[in-house]
Amino acid sequence: MSTTTTKTEVTLADLTRMLRESAGEEExxxxxxxxxxxxxxxLGYDSLALLQVIGQIQREYGIAIPDDAVVDAETPHALLDLINSGQASPA
Structure with missing residues (x-):
């Protein structure tokens, strides 16, 4: 019996949900x-808020995201590209 690994992609909806859960939403x-x-x-999120979101992504999706790569992800698009590109690795 073969096993296949299904990669779950993190979407913008997932990311915005986690931003709200960990750091709230700016008025x-x-x-x-x-x-x-x-x-x-x-959008009202600083590096501390992003670190909280990264921790949540790592827990929910079981992937490790290098801290130095996160620093360069200044937009949701850049962060999603980083997460979903394979640069993040299984935790």
Whole structure:
């Protein structure tokens, strides 16, 4: 019997849910809008908030994300690309 590994992709909806759960939502920011290429800082999330989200992603999806790679991911799009590109590895 062969086993196959199904990779679960993290979506923008997943990411915005985790941002809300770990750091709340900035007043006047609509995370349900077109935020894919909006810098996290403009969305009201600092590096501490992102570290919390990364920890949650690692727990929920069982992947390890290098801290130095996260620093360069300044938008939801960049972070999702990092997570879903295979640069993150199984934890």
């Amino acid at each position: 006047g920011v609509d995370l349900d809008g077109d935020v894919l290429d909006t810098p996290f800082i403009d």
